Amino acid sequence: MNRKHQGGFGSLISAAVAAGALALVACPTPAAAAAQTIGSYYQDAGALTCNATQCLVYFSNLPAGKGLVAQKVSCRIETAGAPSFTEMELTSKQSPSSNRFTALWTGTSGNFRYYLANADVLYLATTQPFVRLKTKTGSIGQIYCSIAGQIS
Numbered sequence: 001m002n003r004k005h006q007g008g009f010g011s012l013i014s015a016a017v018a019a020g021a022l023a024l025v026a027c028p029t030p031a032a033a034a035a036q037t038i039g040s041y042y043q044d045a046g047a048l049t050c051n052a053t054q055c056l057v058y059f060s061n062l063p064a065g066k067g068l069v070a071q072k073v074s075c076r077i078e079t080a081g082a083p084s085f086t087e088m089e090l091t092s093k094q095s096p097s098s099n100r101f102t103a104l105w106t107g108t109s110g111n112f113r114y115y116l117a118n119a120d121v122l123y124l125a126t127t128q129p130f131v132r133l134k135t136k137t138g139s140i141g142q143i144y145c146s147i148a149g150q151i152s
Contacts, residue, residue: 035060042068042151046131048143057131057145068151070099070123075131075145077103077115083138088117090147091132092125099123103133112141123149 035044046057057075062068073090091098101119108114123129131145 037151040150040152041148043146043148044129045144045146048140048145050140050143053135055131055133055140055143057133057143059129059145059147061128062125062151066151068125068129068147068149070121070125070129070147070149072148073099073101073117073119073121073131073145074147075103075115075117075133075143077117077133077140078142079113079115079138080111080141081138082113083140084136085115085133086136087132087134089132090121090123090129092123092129093127095125095127097123098132 035042037043044059046059048055048057050056070090075088085103087100088103089098089100099121101117101121103115103117106114106116129147131143131147133140133143
């Protein structure tokens with residue numbers, strides 16, 4: 001492969017990574033969220049809904065007749081105080097299975113605590129995927145998540 005083609009491919013990958021990062025920052029609501037695809041590669045950022053004991057971060061509905069093999073899930077969690085997480089999982093609507101992962105405490109600033117989850121997963125979703133974060137004590141302030149994988 002010559003240098004001209006290498007540069008073009010590198011630019012395409014850089015643009016895809018930038019678009020994914022922009023999607024995580026710019027799409028905090030379900031109405032604005034839209035999955036990014038290049039060929040069969042799929043990436044999406046989700047919005048949250050919370051109640052007293054759990055947060056649900058929904059991703060875009062999958063295209064009709066398509067399935068997603070999720071391979072990576074990342075979440076950033078901001079809390080006021082120190083909640084006790086009991087469960088964090090990637091699952092989908094109408095699916096009895098899930099893939100659990102862990103969020104690690106990364107620091108404190110004032111009254112806020114920050115956690116990060118960055119997990120390799122292998123999860124087949126045939127309906128709308130989402131992350132569920134359950135707490136035993138405390139409450140979640142904000143949670144931002146993204147998933148990546150192959151769609152077919």
